Amino acid sequence: MTTEGEKKNNTARAEPAARGARCRFCGAALSHVFVDLGMSPLCESFLSADQLNRMEPFYPLHVYVCGECFLVQLEEYVSPSDIFTDYAYFSSYSDSWLSHMKAYTDLVTQRFKLGAKSFVVELASNDGYLLQYFVQKGIPVLGIEPAANVAAVAVEKGIPTLVKFFGVELAKELAGKGQQADLIAGANVLAQVPDVNDFVEGIRILLKPDGVVTIEFPHLVQLVDNNQLDTIYHEHFSYFSLIASEAIFAAHKLTIFDVEELSTHGGSLRIYARHAANGSLPVGRRVTELREREIAAGYKRLETYSRFSEKAKATKRNILEFLINARREGKTVAGYGAPGKGNTLLNYCGVRGDFIDYTVDRNPHKHGKFLPGSHIPIFPPERIGETKPDYVFILPWNLKDEIMKQMAYVRGWGGKFVVPIPEITVYP
Ligand SMILES: [Zn+2]
Secondary structure (H helix, E strand, C coil), X not given: CHHHHHHHHXXXXXXXXXXXXXXXXXXXXXXXXXXXXXXXXXXXXXXXXXXXXXXXXXXXXXXXXXXXXXXXXXCCCCCHHHHHCCCCCCHHHCHHHHHHHHHHHHHHHHHCCXXXXXXXXXXXXXXXXCHHHXXXXXXXXXXXXXXHHHHHHHHHCCCCEECCCCCHHHHHHHXXXXXXXXXXXXECCHHHCCCHHHHHXXXXXXXXXXXXXXXXXXXHHHHHXXXXXXXXXXXXXXXXXXXXXHHHHHHCCEEXXXXXEECHHHCEEEEXXXXXXXXXXXXXXXXXXXXXXXXXXXXXXXXXXXXXXXXXXXXXXXXXXXXXXXXXXXXXXXEECCCHHHHHHHHHHCCCCCCCCCEECCCHHHCXXXXXXXXXXXXXXXXXXXXXXXXXXXXXXXXXXXXXXXXXXXXXXXXXXXXXXXXXEEEC
């Protein structure tokens, strides 16, 4: 794979920014641009007031697609230990995410007959938002979470949690102690792993011979179809199609035998995998159907990927057009939410306090801080009722229904909701 990729790319156009960059899965040289969102700060690096006058590091959001394996990826500019050791994202602050994970727990417990003798491991277990539901069922669990501050919250809830990064080394250590898993779960972690081979090989080592692993990640096809350019940020190193994820798992002797298409995070896949040698779980129709759909939609051809750049630019123009017109008419705009994706969007579009006065968030850890790059201040949600803005600009558009329900009182003063993705839309 590598040799062929090198040959092909030596004759292709040179991309100076990617000189030396190689595919994190197959090692081929990266030279095909998926989208270039310019320079952006780390999207979870919220600033305190005393940091506002200091320099702020910006890194490229320049995304490539591998011409060999079609893995869409961002170079690793910052090491995960810089990003994830003091992480501001607490999974438990979203109601719909919690009910999604509770439903998952019921589903897999029944389907794979998990009980008091089973062992469930979650990779990137955050504040214990998922494992708490297994604990309630009396199923032994272990969380693995590199961010010490969120792991501490899980431990307080009585969920055993190791503050470590997962990979081959940790998997060998646990397997060596007889702690192999019947179920390994991972939601929104695979994209955030720079060394995807070390991570998936770790899964193979940690998984019992008849065990099952489920991994959820945003689906690349949804990103492309629905202009989800703001799901691209430095913490997300890879963007997966089913095709790309199957290749990676197969390289580590794991077979994807089922897949579900979920509505979470704007459209995710939940893949179910097992050891290639475990024939008791045959590959289901949902896998072959989705694979064929991706191939028919062009996900094995580079032109399909290169078209995304123009879509991103059109999305930016439309968002700016709305904001310029609103401010020109003297309307006020407040943000709702301070998610990572919001920071990509605001920085790519060049939107600061000149367009959005402030934003609000339910997470108290973010109050009194400022968004990276744009320096928009973050307040508790009550601020909206105090200032009565004309528009509430919803940054976590994947939670728009939940947010519009919670904030329905905005309509009391004639306020409207605005959702930027997939197309800027005003909800009266
Ligand atoms: Zn590759």
